[in-house]
Amino acid sequence: MRSLGALVNVLSFSHPHVRSLLSEGLWGFPDDKLGTNRRKWDLLEVGNEVLVYGEYEGVRGVWFLCEITDKFENRNPVKYWIKNPTGYPWQIRLKPILPYEKFDLDAMEKIKPVRRDELAPVFGVRIFRAKYDRWSLLLFGDKKEPLVSYNYSTFSRIKDELNVRNREVEIKKPEHDKIKEIIYQIGLIQNRFPQKEYPIDGKKLDIVWRRTARSVPSVAFEIQFGGNLFEALSKLKHAFDLWNSIPVLVTTTKQIEEAKRWIEGSFHELKDVFRLVSW
Secondary structure, three states, X not given: OOOEEEXXXXXXXXXXXXXXXXXXXXXXXXXXXXXXXXXHHHHOOXXXXXXXEEEEOOEEEEEEEXXXXXXXXXXXXXXXXXXXXXXXXXXXXXXXXXXXXXXOOHHHHHOOOEEHHHHOOOOOOHHHHOOOOOOEEEEEEOXXXXXXXXXXXXXXXXXXXXXXXXXXXXXXXXXXXXXHHHHHHHHHHOOOOOEEEEEEOOEEEEEEEEOOOOOXXXXXXXXXXXXXXXXXXXXXHHHHHHHOOEEEEEEOHHHHHHHHHHHHOOOHHHOOOOEEEEO
């Protein structure tokens, strides 16, 4: 099975003709004397992937990966193409895949494109050595054939680079019990006689460390990811009042500032004693 990809150069996302792409995913290619555009268009199939190149806010590069959802000849006027409404009969419809699943100019501010100055030296797309861009259709294939200018592996590399640059990193929420176990194991290694769920006046501290198996806690830990910081800090203060335990709050980087405000306010007398650890 043949692998074929394409790159469509729309010149600039501010060009009036690009409204057809932004509004309907519609793009077209003109007739030319040699019929080159028609023959390239003939090679395209529904399901092929297309990289969309253009200039946005002064930056030229590949901004979108799309899929061809339709392909047709159309000689009727297209309202968006005000300079030549019937001049681009070899038409395709594109559905964005990456970085977003729709064309959105506002969202483009967040996109990290594969820039023009990388396409020739890094990826070997020689056409971008030229000083100026022009509307064009480039084909990438895994077989040598007329009008296919570049190897499909080059297309894949550009596509993968666009994906990597714009991938949203999933930050997993810390797991309360997992962090508790880590602190417990550290206590074992350091001979601190750790204990989970240590009772304190009808409540429980997540972890305590002790100097001996029978001594009162020397360090008290509360792990708080979301929820009631005040309650966690109150238990730690109570541990300090009862046993002179070092109070340690383990929380997220987002909640550190909130914890500091509580400590500098309601728990200000212990502000030099509390220890805050972000996870």
